[in-house]
């Protein structure tokens with residue numbers, strides 16, 4: 001069974017949104033234009049890689065961490081023979097880290113690279129170390145996706161399958177491989193635990209409508225798109241048994257920052273007795289903070305709200321009236337049934353459960 005599942009998951013793991021070669025550099029599938037166009041952006045500097053993160057060419061917490069790693073290699077390649085290499089590279093690392101505030105995977109990746117930089121006294125040696133670290137970040141993410149898919153499926157088998165509602169995009173476009181929540185969803189479908197996936201649109205970037213629907217359609221996994229506002233009615237009619245989402249930052253107590261709208265779903269799920277599953281690798285945990293109100297929530301330009309595929313949806317809105325555009329929200333741990341990581345499943349998340357599953361004394 002495990003072999004069959006692994007084969008099935010490999011069939012679902014064909015899309016790569018991030019491509020790297022030392023000769024050609026970093027290529028990112030431009031997610032701003034999917035599913036209509038499959039354009040690639042070539043990043044040949046750390047700044048270009050950072051700007052691609054800020055501009056959402058690439059998005060999704062783990063994918064941002066992987067991209068940040070390769071962005072650091074681009075910096076080394078640019079300055080390895082420069083007399084001021086250490087200062088220039090440090091500035092590039094800072095610029096990459098500032099590209100988006102919420103996803104901790106970005107800061108985790110840069111933190112690893114900064115440790116190497118601070119200890120380095122040879123640029124050539126550092127280039128090799130940073131390259132190996134970037135490759136390790138990418139490889140570990142792919143492996144973590146498979147581990148989470150298998151652990152998440154085991155948990156669903158033990159608690160009963162059923163239809164799933166997912167939010168935003170947590171698949172191959174948000175990670176280095178199979179996906180986090182979408183990896184579990186793929187495993188559940190392969191195992192017959194679910195026959196129907198519901199994806200909500202996820203305004204304003206439409207990661208659900210544009211990206212998750214695209215990924216699942218490619219997999220030939222039955223997916224129905226819903227307006228976010230329909231989620232409560234879907235649950236009230238008993239059409240879903242699970243809510244499965246990803247995460248951008250999880251605190252030591254198990255509070256979860258994720259795409260805005262996740263908190264709404266968690267409250268509704270609790271009210272309707274539906275299981276709320278978060279799926280995220282250990283690189284998404286920020287154990288330096290205890291509660292969700294310490295997580296920096298990204299606000300993006302109100303213009304992203306006031307248009308819809310190029311049309312002004314609120315022409316009457318002015319700069320003053322504008323929009324209020326937080327792109328994440330924070331779900332308290334007590335609304336979450338389980339957090340699936342590659343190290344194990346954190347049931348009824350709290351400080352002790354987080355530390356125990358992550359293997360921290």
Ligand SMILES: CSC[C@H]1O[C@H](OP(=O)(O)O)[C@H](O)[C@@H]1O
Nearest residue numbers: 059060061170174246247258259
């Ligand atoms: C694999 S989890 C990805 C996570 O990132 C998304 O945010 P964004 O599209 O703004 O980068 C969303 O929160 C997903 O859950």
